[in-house]
Amino acid sequence: MTTSFPRRFTARTQAALAVERLAAEASRRLGRGSGEMIGGKLALRVSPGALAEVGSHRRTACVSGTNGKTTTTRLLARALGTLGPVKSNSGGANMAPGVLAALSRPPFDAAAALEVDEIWLPKVAREILPRVVLLLNISRDQLDRSNETRRIASMWRELGAELPDATVVANVDDPLVAWAAAGWRRQVWVSAGQNWTADAMVCPQCARLLHRNEAGWWSECGLARPEPIVAVTGPRELLWYGRTISAHLDLPGRVNLGNAAMAAAAARELGVEVEAALAAMAGLGDVQGRYQEVALGEQGRRGRLLLAKNPAGWVEMMELLADAPPRPVVIDFNSQTADGRDPSWIWDVPFERLAGRQVLVTGGRKEDMSVRLAYAEVPHSVHANAEDAALAANEKVVDVVANYTAFRDLLVRSSR
Amino acid sequence: MRRSSATRIALIYPELLGTYGDGGNAIVLEQRLRWRGLPVEVVSVPAGSPVPESCDIYLLGGGEDAPQVLAADGIRQNRAIVRAVGSGAAVLAVCAGYQVIGATFPSGGEIHEGLNLVDIETRRSFAPPETPPPGRAVGDIVVEPDPRLGLPTLYGYENHAGRTRRLPGAGGFPLGVVRRGIGDGDGGTESGGGAGGSGGGGTDGIVDGRVIGTYLHGPVLAQNPALADLLLTWIHGELPPLDAPREAQVLREARRRALATP
Numbered sequence: 135m136t137t138s139f140p141r142r143f144t145a146r147t148q149a150a151l152a153v154e155r156l157a158a159e160a161s162r163r164l165g166r167g168s169g170e171m172i173g174g175k176l177a178l179r180v181s182p183g184a185l186a187e188v189g190s191h192r193r194t195a196c197v198s199g200t201n202g203k204t205t206t207t208r209l210l211a212r213a214l215g216t217l218g219p220v221k222s223n224s225g226g227a228n229m230a231p232g233v234l235a236a237l238s239r240p241p242f243d244a245a246a247a248l249e250v251d252e253i254w255l256p257k258v259a260r261e262i263l264p265r266v267v268l269l270l271n272i273s274r275d276q277l278d279r280s281n282e283t284r285r286i287a288s289m290w291r292e293l294g295a296e297l298p299d300a301t302v303v304a305n306v307d308d309p310l311v312a313w314a315a316a317g318w319r320r321q322v323w324v325s326a327g328q329n330w331t332a333d334a335m336v337c338p339q340c341a342r343l344l345h346r347n348e349a350g351w352w353s354e355c356g357l358a359r360p361e362p363i364v365a366v367t368g369p370r371e372l373l374w375y376g377r378t379i380s381a382h383l384d385l386p387g388r389v390n391l392g393n394a395a396m397a398a399a400a401a402r403e404l405g406v407e408v409e410a411a412l413a414a415m416a417g418l419g420d421v422q423g424r425y426q427e428v429a430l431g432e433q434g435r436r437g438r439l440l441l442a443k444n445p446a447g448w449v450e451m452m453e454l455l456a457d458a459p460p461r462p463v464v465i466d467f468n469s470q471t472a473d474g475r476d477p478s479w480i481w482d483v484p485f486e487r488l489a490g491r492q493v494l495v496t497g498g499r500k501e502d503m504s505v506r507l508a509y510a511e512v513p514h515s516v517h518a519n520a521e522d523a524a525l526a527a528n529e530k531v532v533d534v535v536a537n538y539t540a541f542r543d544l545l546v547r548s549s550r
Numbered sequence: 551m552r553r554s555s556a557t558r559i560a561l562i563y564p565e566l567l568g569t570y571g572d573g574g575n576a577i578v579l580e581q582r583l584r585w586r587g588l589p590v591e592v593v594s595v596p597a598g599s600p601v602p603e604s605c606d607i608y609l610l611g612g613g614e615d616a617p618q619v620l621a622a623d624g625i626r627q628n629r630a631i632v633r634a635v636g637s638g639a640a641v642l643a644v645c646a647g648y649q650v651i652g653a654t655f656p657s658g659g660e661i662h663e664g665l666n667l668v669d670i671e672t673r674r675s676f677a678p679p680e681t682p683p684p685g686r687a688v689g690d691i692v693v694e695p696d697p698r699l700g701l702p703t704l705y706g707y708e709n710h711a712g713r714t715r716r717l718p719g720a721g722g723f724p725l726g727v728v729r730r731g732i733g734d735g736d737g738g739t740e741s742g743g744g745a746g747g748s749g750g751g752g753t754d755g756i757v758d759g760r761v762i763g764t765y766l767h768g769p770v771l772a773q774n775p776a777l778a779d780l781l782l783t784w785i786h787g788e789l790p791p792l793d794a795p796r797e798a799q800v801l802r803e804a805r806r807r808a809l810a811t812p
């Protein structure tokens with residue numbers, strides 16, 4: 135196993151990358167996930183500067199936000215792929231070790247589309263100095279981690295001062311994002327939409343209440359929605375630098391068109407024409423199993439997998455469900471550590487909108503979901519697992535809305 | 551019986567004090583009246599508008615630092631809640647809302663004035679200055695309510711940095727004794743400060759007249775329907791019987807099993 139590393143890499147980093155490869159391969163052989171985490175962790179221990187060394191000399195973009203970063207990263211990777219090889223942490227490992235793992239194989243001058251956790255973004259971006267940073271949105275996620283939305287926005291705003299050569303592609307419809315991005319040297323403002331406003335009622339700059347109307351939002355301190363140069367203007371239509379263009383995606387829903395608009399704007403900064411970018415994105419049909427139809431059990435039942443891990447995500451899924459024929463809906467709801475231990479947020483979701491559908495509930499916190507639905511007056515049944523629920527459904531194909539660990543487990547079970 | 555017209559439930563500043571699904575408490579109260587055939591109206595009071603004095607039950611939820619201060623300023627200015635309580639209204643204040651109805655609460659390194667509706671004060675820590683402040687209290691919480699309330703065990707989730715204590719000569723009494731979790735953090739033997747702490751025999755919350763404050767945040771009434779009915783009884787007197795949704799009993803049984811101390 136020989137890899138020739140670029141001469142600019144220090145001996146320490148070359149050793150770190152060799153360790154990464156060994157650990158990742160061993161982990162994969164043992165069947166312990168994709169090996170990105172463990173390999174990257176060990177490599178960073180061997181060479182703390184490795185990320186900076188492998189991250190430079192590339193066209194790199196970092197994607198961060200509470201919702202949509204995996205999908206947007208995947209869309210961006212497709213667009214950048216029109217120019218040549220692309221590295222991406224497509225397994226979803228989005229902290230420093232995962233990013234390092236994505237960048238640790240040749241070619242070391244390949245472009246990179248990197249998903250980065252909101253809290254980790256400053257740490258990672260300071261090392262790899264991305265040319266473009268995409269800021270999607272900030273909403274509450276994992277209530278038990280007490281992550282205050284304004285604190286994340288503030289970290290992002292300060293990061294701008296440390297990346298004078300970077301361009302920020304930012305969603306103007308999220309006041310926290312717009313405020314964070316306003317502190318950067320150069321912005322590309324995109325209207326990607328925001329259908330969850332409960333976390334952005336207070337001005338991040340002056341702490342007064344924000345004003346809103348159809349045209350946007352503003353605060354008495356002068357902070358206001360910037361005028362976007364790119365915007366989602368219809369179900370298949372974008373405003374793009376002064377002209378209207380059509381955009382067709384295989385991914386469903388307006389939210390994904392917003393993700394595509396963000397990705398296309400970032401790709402433009404890295405040299406990809408919008409037509410080429412959108413054409414490359416069009417064929418993406420599922421992202422790590424999301425929107426994919428899988429077998430549920432062995433009796434011919436199938437389910438389209440939808441991920442909703444917080445109220446904002448659920449509202450997106452409700453819109454998506456409303457677009458499609460009203461299939462039975464299986465809700466698979468957990469509250470493990472990776473989901474957030476606190477299930478309170480389900481009371482923020484307008485489950486009343488599911489009335490009229492057959493609803494089937496399962497998961498580690500199925501009882502909490504059942505009470506929520508009872509108070510929403512949505513008749514439902516409760517089942518031991520998603521496969522049992524699908525079997526009890528009135529139709530052969532169901533929609534399954536799951537949160538993080540429930541989704542992950544379903545994907546593993548269905549691919550066995 | 552306080553009134554024969556619709557019971558009015560005020561949801562105070564849901565954009566500021568609604569971080570933990572706290573709007574769920576309004577849904578629970580509303581449905582438990584509707585299911586009994588009693589007229590009910592939920593009055594959502596958006597931040598920035600005056601709090602009406604004419605409601606029967608006032609709900610205050612949890613919030614992040616800046617919104618909490620903004621909310622406290624708003625409700626202190628018109629004092630409608632204080633006057634309403636004076637004429638028989640009930641209050642359920644949760645988490646940040648619980649801190650706000652007391653004398654003082656901490657936020658952003660400063661001490662802010664609360665509504666002074668109940669005799670409690672909240673600090674980041676009551677330990678001597680040289681001791682590091684306790685960790686954030688995050689996790690499942692189980693409270694054995696004061697016997698005077700006639701309520702079964704309370705199950706919930708807490709997530710707060712502040713610690714709360716009763717002022718000398720305070721009116722009312724603690725909501726209950728903490729069996730699991732932290733609560734007010736006044737037990738003295740707080741172990742570790744995280745989820746699953748022993749509780750150390752401390753208490754949670756306050757009951758003073760028709761005002762209830764607690765750290766059991768979010769939709770505490772969803773897991774504890776008897777607490778919801780207690781609030782409703784204070785307004786209505788005796789309530790018509792209700793076939794409570796079976797789901798709530800199943801949930802309480804699931805929580806009891808999940809949180810049983812080994």
Ligand SMILES: [Zn+2]
Nearest residue numbers: 337340353355
């Ligand atoms: Zn402002």
